[in-house]
Amino acid sequence: MWRLRRLLMHVGIGFRREMAGWIESGKHGVDCLEITAEHFIGDTERHIAQLARRLPLYVHGLGLSLGTPGPLDARRVEAFARVVELANPRWVSEHVAFTRTAEVDLGHLNPVPLTRDAMKTVADHAREVAESCRKPMLVENITSHLKLTGELTEPEFFNALCERADCGLLLDVTNLFINSRNHRFDPLVWLHEIEPRRIRQLHIVGYAKQGERYVDSHAAPIQEELIELAQAVVAYAPVESIILERDEDIPDVTGLEVEVAKLKRIAGRN
Amino acid sequence: MEPTAEIDFVTALGRLLQSGALRDAFAADAAEVARQIGVRESECVAFAQLVPAELEAQAVVLLKKRFDLVRRGLPQTCRALGDEGREAWKVFRGYARERWPNQKNAVADDALGFCEAVQLTRPDAVCRIEYHRVRFLCDGSRWSVRWLAAVPFRNGFRPGVQIFLRGRSARWHEWVVFAGA
Numbered sequence: 126m127w128r129l130r131r132l133l134m135h136v137g138i139g140f141r142r143e144m145a146g147w148i149e150s151g152k153h154g155v156d157c158l159e160i161t162a163e164h165f166i167g168d169t170e171r172h173i174a175q176l177a178r179r180l181p182l183y184v185h186g187l188g189l190s191l192g193t194p195g196p197l198d199a200r201r202v203e204a205f206a207r208v209v210e211l212a213n214p215r216w217v218s219e220h221v222a223f224t225r226t227a228e229v230d231l232g233h234l235n236p237v238p239l240t241r242d243a244m245k246t247v248a249d250h251a252r253e254v255a256e257s258c259r260k261p262m263l264v265e266n267i268t269s270h271l272k273l274t275g276e277l278t279e280p281e282f283f284n285a286l287c288e289r290a291d292c293g294l295l296l297d298v299t300n301l302f303i304n305s306r307n308h309r310f311d312p313l314v315w316l317h318e319i320e321p322r323r324i325r326q327l328h329i330v331g332y333a334k335q336g337e338r339y340v341d342s343h344a345a346p347i348q349e350e351l352i353e354l355a356q357a358v359v360a361y362a363p364v365e366s367i368i369l370e371r372d373e374d375i376p377d378v379t380g381l382e383v384e385v386a387k388l389k390r391i392a393g394r395n
Numbered sequence: 396m397e398p399t400a401e402i403d404f405v406t407a408l409g410r411l412l413q414s415g416a417l418r419d420a421f422a423a424d425a426a427e428v429a430r431q432i433g434v435r436e437s438e439c440v441a442f443a444q445l446v447p448a449e450l451e452a453q454a455v456v457l458l459k460k461r462f463d464l465v466r467r468g469l470p471q472t473c474r475a476l477g478d479e480g481r482e483a484w485k486v487f488r489g490y491a492r493e494r495w496p497n498q499k500n501a502v503a504d505d506a507l508g509f510c511e512a513v514q515l516t517r518p519d520a521v522c523r524i525e526y527h528r529v530r531f532l533c534d535g536s537r538w539s540v541r542w543l544a545a546v547p548f549r550n551g552f553r554p555g556v557q558i559f560l561r562g563r564s565a566r567w568h569e570w571v572v573f574a575g576a
Contacts, residue, residue, distance in 0.1 A: 194403050226409030227402075230498055233460045235412065235453065238404055238441050270452035274444060338452070 134359075135366035136388045139185070139328075140176065143375045148179060154385050159183040159368045162208040162217075173211040182212040183326070183366065184260075185219070185295075191250040191264070192223035192237035202257050209258040218263040218295045218326065219254060221247055221286065234267045239275030239282045248289035255292065262292040263326055268300040268341045272308045280318035293325040296362075297370075298355045303332050303339040312354055316361060324362035329355055329388070330370045344373035346380070347387045355391045367391060404438040411445070412454050415492035422447035455488075462487045464502045465509050468529065471522035472513060486513055503532035524557060528569065531559040548573055 137157035138144065147153050158180050165173050176182060186205055189197060209217055222234035237243040247264065255262035264286060266279075277285065287294055296319075305312040331345030347369075358364060367388050376384070389395045402410075410432060411418055421428045425443040434442045462484055466473045473483035490512035496504040506529040513521050527541040539559040545552035555573040562568070 192405065194405055223405050223409075226406040228406055229409055229413060229495065230501070231409055231412060231457055232501070233457050235408065235457075238438075240441070243404075270456065271445070271449045273441070275441060 134364060134392045134394075135181070136385065136392055136394070137180075137183070137366060137368045138381070138385065139368055139370045139372070141372065141375060144381070147378050147381060148176070151179075154382065154389075155180065157181045157183060157366060157368075159185050159370075160208070160212060162186050162205045163188050165208050165211075166204045170208065170211055173208060177212055182214050183368070184209050184212050184214045184217045184258075186217065186254075187220070187234075188224055189219045189250070189254060190222070190224045191219055191247045191254070192221065192235075192243060193225050193227070194246050195227060197250050197253060198225070202254060205254070206257045209260055214260060216261040216263055216293070216325070217254065217258050218265055219251070220265045220267050221283070222267045234269075236267060236269040236271050236273050238273045239277045239279060241276060241285070243275065244277065244282050244286050245289065248286045248292075251286070251290040251292050255290070262290065263295040264290070264292055265295040265328065266297050266300050266304075268297070268303045268307075270307065270338070278318070280315055284318075284320050284323070287320070287323045294319065294323040295326040295328060296324050296358060296364075297328040298351055298358060299328065299330050299332055299341060299370075302351055302354055303341055306339045313357060316358060319362075321362035324358065325365050327355060327358060327364055327367040327391075328370045329367065329391075330372075342373065343370060346376075347384060352387055352391055359391055359393070401433050401435045403435055404442055407432055407434045407438070407442055408445070411450055412457055413495045415454070418447065418450055418454060421445070421450070454492075458488055458491050459484075461491055461496070461505055465506045468502065468506050469510065469522070469525045472510065472520055472525050475520035475522065476513065476517060477520075486516070500533060503529050507533050524571065527557050528559070531561075531567070531569075537561050543571070546571060546573060 135156040137155045137159055140158045140160050158176060160182055162184050189201055220234050223237060224231055224234055251262050251264055283294055301312050329347055329351060330343050331347045333340050333342035333345050369384050369388055411421055429439045429442050473480050476482040487509055490509055494508055510521055510526045523543055531539045541557045543555045543557055546555045553573045555571055558570045560568045
C-alpha cells in the first residue's frame with residue numbers, strides 16, 4: 126500500500142520569485158509548489174491564482190506564532206486564510222515555534238518548551254488556523270540552537286500535539302538532521318518514536334556548517350546523508366509530498382533539476 | 396530591581412533573546428534573573444535550566460536575521476566598512492546586542508540605528524544617500540530634501556540633492572538631482 130503511495134508522492138519545490146521563469150517554462154519536472162503565505166499577502170495575491178493554474182499548491186506559514194500563549198494575531202490569521210482561499214491547497218502548514226511574545230516580535234522561529242501546557246497552546250492554535258482556513262493542518266519541526274526540555278520528549282510532544290489538534294506532521298528532514306547533530310541524538314530513534322501515520326509531508330534542503338555547529342542555511346545542495354535520512358522516513362511513514370526548501374543561493378535551472386532529481390530518488394521514482 | 400507581574404516562559408525567553416545584558420546576568424545567576432523579571436513560579440525551573448551558550452547562539456540567529464534585512468537596505472555602507480561585509484556584521488552585532496528596533500517600522504529603525512553606530516567610529520563609511528533614505532523612512536514626514544556633498548557620478552563625485560515624497564498610502568518616491576548634471 127505504502128509502495129503505491131510512494132509512486133503517487135508529490136515532488137515539489139518551495140516557490141521563490143527567482144524560480145518564476147523556470148516554473149512558467151513548464152519544463153521543471155515538479156508536481157506541486159509550496160508557497161509561503163507571508164510572501165503573498167497584500168498586493169501580490171493575484172500571482173497566487175496564476176501559480177494555482179499551473180500546479181497544485183500547498184500553503185506554508187512563517188509568522189502565525191502558534192507557540193505564543195494567548196490568542197493568535199487575528200489579522201495575521203485572516204491574511205493567511207485569504208491566501209489559502211486563493212490557493213485552494215490540499216493542506217496548510219506552520220511551525221511548532223513562537224516568533225512573537227506578548228511583548229515583542231522576534232522576527233524568527235524560536236522553540237517552545239516540551240511541556241503539556243505548551244503542547245496545548247500550539248495544538249489549540251493549530252486547530253484554530255485549520256478551522257479558519259477550512260483545510261487540514263500540518264505542523265513542522267524547527268531547528269534551534271536552544272534545546273528546551275519539559276515533561277515530554279520531543280516525539281511525545283509531537284504525537285500529543287497531532288492527536289489534540291487532529292493534524293499531521295510536516296517533517297523537516299534537514300531540521301531533524303541538524304538538531305540530531307547539534308544536540309547529539311539518533312535521528313532514526315527520534316523518527317521511530319513518532320506515529321508514522323502523522324507524517325504526511327517532508328521538507329528538505331542542504332545544511333551548512335559554521336565551526337562545529339550545523340546550521341539551516343537553506344542555501345546548499347542536498348547532501349547524501351540527508352537523502353538517506355529522507356529515504357528512511359519514506360520507508361517508515363505514508364509521506365504524500367516532499368518539498369525542496371531552497372531560499373538562498375538559488376541555483377540555475379540545471380542546479381534546480383539536479384535537486385529535483387534527488388527528491389525523485391527519495392520518492393523512488395527514478 | 397523588584398519583581399513585576401508574573402510573565403510566562405515564552406515572554407521570559409523572548410526577553411533573554413532580546414537583551415545581551417540580560418543574558419550576561421542570566422549566565423551569572425539564572426535564578427536571580429528569573430526572580431527579577433518575574434517568571435511564573437511553575438516555569439522557573441525550566442527557565443533556570445536554559446543553557447547560556449545555547450541562548451547566545453539562538454540570539455545570534457535572531458541578530459543575523461535582523462542584519463540580513465538591514466544590509467539589503469544599506470549595501471554601500473556595508474561594503475564601505477570592508478572585509479566583504481564581515482566588518483559590517485561585527486558593527487551590527489555590537490550595536491544590536493542591546494537595542495531592539497521599534498516594532499512599527501523595525502527594519503528602517505534598525506537600519507537607522509546601525510548607521511548611527513557606524514557614524515560613531517567610521518563616519519566615512521556611511522553612504523549619505525542610504526542614511527537620508529532610512530531617516531526619511533523613520534521620521535514619517537510627507538516630504539524631505541537633503542543636501543548631498545559628494546554623490547558618486549561616473550568616475551567622480553558631484554554635489555546634489557535628494558528629494559523624498561510620501562504619498563497617501565505607504566508608498567514613497569525618491570529622486571537624486573545632480574548639480575550641473
